[in-house]
Amino acid sequence: MEAEIIFEPHVPTALRRALDYAGDDGFVASMPQLLQARANADYDNIIWNTWFTSYTEESVVTTPQGNHVVVVVHGGGIFANPARFEKVYAHVERASPEGLTGQLAGKISQIEAHNVLDGKLLDGTEFPVFPFDEFKRGIAHLPVRYGVTLDFELAKHGTRDYDSFEILKDDPNMIVRAGGVEANTAYLDKFRDRHNTKLMGTFHPYKTIDPDQPQTRIPFLAGNLGGTGTEEEDSDLYGYDSDYGIGGYACIHNMARYVAVAPHDVSTSLRSLDFGI
Amino acid sequence: MSATLTRRRMVKALASVGVGVVASPLLSRLAGADEISKIADIRLQATIIFEPHIPTALRRALNYAGDDGFVASMPQLLHARTNASYDNIIWNTWFTANSEESVVTTPQGNRVVVAVHGGGIFASPDRFERSFHADMNRFNAEGITGQTAAKISAIEARDVLRGHLPDGTQIPIYPYAEFKRGIADLPMRYGVVLDFEMAKSAKRGYESFDVLKDEANMIVRAGGVEPLAAYLDKFKNRLNTTLMGNWHPYLRIDPDQPQTRILFLAGNKGGMDSEGIDQGPGWGYDAEYGLGGDASMVGMARYVAVAPRDVSTSLRNLDFGL
Numbered sequence: 001m002e003a004e005i006i007f008e009p010h011v012p013t014a015l016r017r018a019l020d021y022a023g024d025d026g027f028v029a030s031m032p033q034l035l036q037a038r039a040n041a042d043y044d045n046i047i048w049n050t051w052f053t054s055y056t057e058e059s060v061v062t063t064p065q066g067n068h069v070v071v072v073v074h075g076g077g078i079f080a081n082p083a084r085f086e087k088v089y090a091h092v093e094r095a096s097p098e099g100l101t102g103q104l105a106g107k108i109s110q111i112e113a114h115n116v117l118d119g120k121l122l123d124g125t126e127f128p129v130f131p132f133d134e135f136k137r138g139i140a141h142l143p144v145r146y147g148v149t150l151d152f153e154l155a156k157h158g159t160r161d162y163d164s165f166e167i168l169k170d171d172p173n174m175i176v177r178a179g180g181v182e183a184n185t186a187y188l189d190k191f192r193d194r195h196n197t198k199l200m201g202t203f204h205p206y207k208t209i210d211p212d213q214p215q216t217r218i219p220f221l222a223g224n225l226g227g228t229g230t231e232e233e234d235s236d237l238y239g240y241d242s243d244y245g246i247g248g249y250a251c252i253h254n255m256a257r258y259v260a261v262a263p264h265d266v267s268t269s270l271r272s273l274d275f276g277i
Numbered sequence: 278m279s280a281t282l283t284r285r286r287m288v289k290a291l292a293s294v295g296v297g298v299v300a301s302p303l304l305s306r307l308a309g310a311d312e313i314s315k316i317a318d319i320r321l322q323a324t325i326i327f328e329p330h331i332p333t334a335l336r337r338a339l340n341y342a343g344d345d346g347f348v349a350s351m352p353q354l355l356h357a358r359t360n361a362s363y364d365n366i367i368w369n370t371w372f373t374a375n376s377e378e379s380v381v382t383t384p385q386g387n388r389v390v391v392a393v394h395g396g397g398i399f400a401s402p403d404r405f406e407r408s409f410h411a412d413m414n415r416f417n418a419e420g421i422t423g424q425t426a427a428k429i430s431a432i433e434a435r436d437v438l439r440g441h442l443p444d445g446t447q448i449p450i451y452p453y454a455e456f457k458r459g460i461a462d463l464p465m466r467y468g469v470v471l472d473f474e475m476a477k478s479a480k481r482g483y484e485s486f487d488v489l490k491d492e493a494n495m496i497v498r499a500g501g502v503e504p505l506a507a508y509l510d511k512f513k514n515r516l517n518t519t520l521m522g523n524w525h526p527y528l529r530i531d532p533d534q535p536q537t538r539i540l541f542l543a544g545n546k547g548g549m550d551s552e553g554i555d556q557g558p559g560w561g562y563d564a565e566y567g568l569g570g571d572a573s574m575v576g577m578a579r580y581v582a583v584a585p586r587d588v589s590t591s592l593r594n595l596d597f598g599l
Contacts, residue, residue: 003592029597036598047592179598261597270323270367275349275583276356276504 012082014256026262030074032179061113068152075145104251156206201245332402334578346584350394352500381434388473395466425573477527522567
């Protein structure tokens with residue numbers, strides 16, 4: 001398996017290239033996969049030294065029983081394909097049922113919302129969806145593609161800022177984004193030990209949105225060269241390359257840096273050939 | 278890319294990249310400087326860039342190459358094949374070369390072919406787009422010729438003869454006779470001027486390896502007599518064949534119209550049907566026709582871009598949890 005960084009200033013273009021690279025036998029890295037890679041990589045690896053877009057999404061939906069929940073899908077959900085992003089971008093009018101929300105999430109339809117609750121996508125794909133309590137206890141043999149439902153109020157009251165590693169280890173949004181309690185702990189310990197810091201950022205949009213509007217965002221993993229400024233927002237230098245931890249409220253119309261992973265026969269690669277200079 | 282970047286200079290440049298990573302005063306001020314103070318493992322890493330649109334492919338290839346890398350010219354592609362095993366992808370598909378051949382008329386009224394390796398008039402995606410976006414009337418001064426070369430201006434033609442490129446780069450231009458005798462320390466970017474009638478007289482089709490070893494277009498495309506012989510021997514030995522294809526457009530163009538084409542290196546999996554004998558319905562863009570110089574300037578492209586990369590910090594082999 002060989003990983004490749006795909007950067008484009010336009011999410012659908014980046015995702016299209018990432019999916020092309022991944023092919024049928026590879027994958028585009030979800031947030032748990034990005035964090036797993038970081039947890040097992042040297043700090044000087046590029047995985048620690050820039051930001052990434054995850055192949056993970058977080059949707060706010062209302063259940064048939066009228067409860068607001070967050071459905072997190074890792075490995076490709078409603079926005080698994082570039083065309084779905086482009087559908088949103090085609091309706092940049094706040095009142096449109098298919099465009100961007102005022103806070104720049106992607107609106108989804110009631111059918112999409114109800115389907116994703118059941119682990120179904122419009123293209124016929126199905127995947128398991130675990131309630132947060134069950135997920136927190138641990139799932140044996142998690143697949144690459146799965147979902148977790150989280151009570152909206154629980155998600156809303158999770159950390160939305162810089163917090164201590166001990167609190168983040170039990171933060172429900174963090175646990176879901178990391179792919180479980182153990183994976184979250186391993187990542188946070190590794191993050192903390194990089195510079196012996198005490199705080200890390202984690203962000204969500206749930207205090208500033210209308211949960212009656214079904215909507216989806218994709219989380220970003222922050223990073224910059226050296227992992228500088230990880231404990232607080234620097235008023236002068238804060239920007240897209242700030243190491244703010246994990247972000248879940250970025251605009252869905254954005255630039256993107258995906259990691260695509262696919263099997264490659266390195267014995268026939270031209271990567272290390274001599275081109276005669 | 279410097280016009281006079283030789284092998285020696287490239288090695289020196291690579292060394293300076295390594296030193297820069299270790300000792301940059303800027304980096305040493307960073308809080309994370311201790312993390313990146315390891316000795317960087319800088320190596321040239323090649324990648325394939327394929328796009329169905331030449332300017333898009335070239336733009337991506339140039340982005341990958343950056344200031345310290347290059348997009349492979351025909352001599353570089355052939356050199357890589359000569360030194361690679363036959364199962365490497367370099368032998369098993371076709372490539373677009375960062376080489377071009379222009380037909381121009383000298384101030385003295387002589388028709389010549391100017392071959393430029395490493396980026397010439399069409400060194401930039403914008404130059405392709407300028408041709409594509411011109412009125413596609415074959416009488417337009419800036420568009421595509423009826424035989425799908427790209428028209429170039431009289432100024433571009435005059436300048437390339439003198440090694441002056443549109444981006445301000447100055448490259449050395451060698452007369453063919455001198456080039457055939459051999460040039461010491463050839464730079465990565467250079468040109469060769471060949472008499473049009475000589476270029477035109479070459480057989481356009483499949484030819485024996487012995488004839489190809491002394492064919493002028495082939496010698497220029499390969500970067501000299503020795504690299505050509507080495508490539509042809511390697512090609513011949515792949516499947517013990519006796520013929521290889523060599524293509525040029527000069528028999529059916531108007532040489533009074535200044536024009537340029539880029540070169541393609543043919544290939545397919547296994548190198549099948551490379552002698553032009555079994556060309557049935559399977560003939561197509563993936564046929565192993567040898568070296569092509571008569572393709573349309575509007576097409577798809579598969580460049581090879583090469584650039585120094587610090588492999589010690591690559592995420593290529595990280596564990597993403599599967």
